[in-house]
Amino acid sequence: MTEEKVKHIDTRPLIERFPFPFKADSYRYSNNAESLIPSFVLDVTPEYFHEISEKRRVLDSRNEQAFQSFPHSMDAQWELLEMIIDEMTERFPTFFSVKKMDDLWTFQNHLLKEKYTFVFGDSTTLPYEPLDFIGRHVQEDLVYLANRDGDLYMDAGQLCFPANWSIAFNLGMTFTEFHSPVPFTDRGFIEKVRNFLLRMEPGKPFTRLNWTITVEHILDTFPENYDEWGPKKEKITTENIGELVHLRVEDQRLFRLPKSNGILFSIHTSLLPIEELQKNEEWLTRFYHVLTDLPDHIAQYKGFLSYKDKMIQYLEEILQKKAGVLK
């Protein structure tokens, strides 16, 4: 990026801007959604070019795996495209711009030097469906939930960086159905969260952080390509664990859409090698306590039970070394 462009984004080292997810020394499933202020969908980070190229690689090679929609989601997809283009161009005018002449829109992505002219509302004038089109310009994954018959249904989504789930598998499911693999101990919990979401109002978005662990810096961890990333956990040793194992955090945001009355669920994923935590002792100590206290059924669901003890040992050794130095 040029210097002029860089000033609009946070270019601090990742460890200084990473969305560390733990607020206490213990982690359990809970409704940790909070009001989102200011109410923005997007972040543009120094990882923009890498992540957009990864997204497009996935979409171009496995489009049906990463983008799915029902025909009846088309009006909502246009509503989402408008909402996202408006935010992009108002917040980052040197990166993105739009000219609207009635329904004839010209959208430019100056970072990628791309220009598109289309008729708003007419999908035949875009190279992809509206959600698939605009998702190719932002780092976030974008999922649309329709509000119908007093429930929430996954009706469309572009999901390139999933933490082991897929839009191709989940399309059409209700909120309760697509959460059914999660080992919540209180089975009524997810209905309570759904009822909370059903009460959401336009202009009052929410946010929450979710976390898991990924081996290597791999964003596209789908169930469909598990054979590529799953067996990598076998490679972990005490020597390479700090570099291979990554804390994976999803900044998730929820917006009620005023026209369609559906919900936009956006996910911005960040990965940090756990060796980087040495640079922030408070986070290192907290992560150590969280892992030590974590029930096995949660580690099992998140896929790292087989190397949880190795991680604890690695963190403990660093903490001991740091304590030794301080003595």
Ligand code: HEM
């Ligand atoms: C409305 C948008 C949401 C969507 C589309 C969504 C979707 C999902 C999906 C697909 C999974 C993975 C399930 C699997 O293993 O197949 C998941 C996991 C989960 N969801 Fe949601 N979710 C949403 C909102 C929420 C909210 C508001 C909460 C608040 C508590 C929540 C809590 C969780 C938890 C705790 C997990 C397990 C994550 C883990 O242990 O790594 N979700 N979600």
